[in-house]
Amino acid sequence: MSKRTLIHDCALILPDQVLPRGWLLVEGERIGAFGAGVPPTHVTADQRLAAEGRALLPGFLNAHTHLEQTFMRGFASGRPLLEWLRNAIWKLQAAMDAEDVRLAVTLGLVEALRGGATHIVQHHKVAQPGVVLALAEQFGVRLTLARAWADRGAEAEPAERILADLRELFAMWHGRGDGRIRIANGPLAPWRCSAETLQRSAALARQHGAVTHCHMNETQHEVALTMQEHGLRPIEWFDALGILGEDFQAVHSVWLSDGEIQRLAQRRATVVHCPAANMILASGCAPVVRLRRDGVRVTLATDGPASNDGQDMFEMMHLATLLQRVHTLDPAALNPREALEMAWGTHHLQVGAPADLVLVNTNSARIQPVHDWHAALVHNVRQCDVETVMVAGQLLIHEGRVLFLDEAALLAECRERAHHLLRRAGLN
Ligand SMILES: [Zn+2]
Numbered sequence: 001m002s003k004r005t006l007i008h009d010c011a012l013i014l015p016d017q018v019l020p021r022g023w024l025l026v027e028g029e030r031i032g033a034f035g036a037g038v039p040p041t042h043v044t045a046d047q048r049l050a051a052e053g054r055a056l057l058p059g060f061l062n063a064h065t066h067l068e069q070t071f072m073r074g075f076a077s078g079r080p081l082l083e084w085l086r087n088a089i090w091k092l093q094a095a096m097d098a099e100d101v102r103l104a105v106t107l108g109l110v111e112a113l114r115g116g117a118t119h120i121v122q123h124h125k126v127a128q129p130g131v132v133l134a135l136a137e138q139f140g141v142r143l144t145l146a147r148a149w150a151d152r153g154a155e156a157e158p159a160e161r162i163l164a165d166l167r168e169l170f171a172m173w174h175g176r177g178d179g180r181i182r183i184a185n186g187p188l189a190p191w192r193c194s195a196e197t198l199q200r201s202a203a204l205a206r207q208h209g210a211v212t213h214c215h216m217n218e219t220q221h222e223v224a225l226t227m228q229e230h231g232l233r234p235i236e237w238f239d240a241l242g243i244l245g246e247d248f249q250a251v252h253s254v255w256l257s258d259g260e261i262q263r264l265a266q267r268r269a270t271v272v273h274c275p276a277a278n279m280i281l282a283s284g285c286a287p288v289v290r291l292r293r294d295g296v297r298v299t300l301a302t303d304g305p306a307s308n309d310g311q312d313m314f315e316m317m318h319l320a321t322l323l324q325r326v327h328t329l330d331p332a333a334l335n336p337r338e339a340l341e342m343a344w345g346t347h348h349l350q351v352g353a354p355a356d357l358v359l360v361n362t363n364s365a366r367i368q369p370v371h372d373w374h375a376a377l378v379h380n381v382r383q384c385d386v387e388t389v390m391v392a393g394q395l396l397i398h399e400g401r402v403l404f405l406d407e408a409a410l411l412a413e414c415r416e417r418a419h420h421l422l423r424r425a426g427l428n
């Protein structure tokens with residue numbers, strides 16, 4: 001019989017209501033039952049977590065990040081996107097060896113979990129994707145690795161190598177860890193990719209029931225590059241290539257025309273909104289309220305630590321709501337419930353759903369008193385309030401402690417290693 005964990009005496013954040021005091025039973029990898037008040041006497045468990053003063057919510061989907069950039073925090077300051085990429089990020093990524101990747105991504109996984117994410121989409125730009133996938137499998141994290149690539153310009157790879165690598169990743173990793181590990185096709189940006197490789201790689205992903213995940217329309221400069229070359233805006237060009245669909249994720253989508261918004265809606269594509277990265281790099285403000293109103297699905301993400309400096313999904317919800325209000329001059333734009341919806345993706349507390357759960361301590365001077373749970377989660381709760389994180393019924397962080405590694409030792413190793421990396425890349 002599968003292991004049963006009972007979490008009780010906490011607020012339960014359900015899809016359509018909040019139970020101020022309730023209980024939830026985890027059976028094996030899934031949510032078995034929940035209810036209001038105290039657990040009925042017939043509910044038995046192998047493990048009980050008393051959670052008074054806590055809120056239990058579904059873990060978030062951090063829909064786009066580059067975790068290897070934990071070693072590059074702070075490098076975004078004062079540079080526009082392309083200059084930032086060319087003069088700092090690409091140099092550092094090229095200098096990373098397998099051990100750098102292992103440590104930087106481990107640090108990133110710990111940080112992302114602490115930030116409330118139980119499912120992470122890693123748009124993986126450096127070598128050694130196997131190192132990252134093995135870490136996710138070993139730690140028990142839910143991770144989609146979008147194999148990043150460019151077949152044109154700086155750092156271009158030959159198309160055949162990209163496709164062979166994707167085929168191998170799909171064969172070896174897609175669906176491993178009881179479905180926790182997934183592979184995606186990750187072209188880096190329209191102006192860095194050829195039409196042919198885009199089409200072939202997207203078709204390959206489709207064959208495996210996987211998505212294509214790409215930075216789109218992030219800056220006005222990038223939109224102009226695609227217009228100059230193809231006479232079409234980036235979303236229009238991808239649509240002409242047959243890539244737009246339910247299995248397409250357009251990361252950023254800051255500068256969209258009316259026609260592009262219409263196509264995203266018609267093709268049922270997803271936009272991944274990264275509010276902090278768009279502000280830090282001064283890229284602009286994605287029209288999230290308009291996209292949602294026009295029927296485009298929007299998810300939320302931190303983006304990499306080099307263009308955010310953090311992986312806190314609570315902070316992203318807070319920033320997303322404030323940014324939309326400034327953008328639309330409407331104080332009701334993107335309410336807290338809507339921000340949570342974007343951050344959860346399809347994750348909900350419901351019987352039969354994967355037990356991907358987060359417990360936050362709300363007993364703090366920053367959060368109490370709580371009048372509106374959704375507002376408290378978006379505007380008051382932060383990464384430091386996350387105490388317990390469970391993925392597929394397995395505790396990864398409990399009472400603030402990471403259970404799958406020695407965090408103090410990891411921090412010491414990362415400090416040392418990142419210092420050497422900067423020196424090797426000539427950037428210190
Ligand atoms: Zn990115």
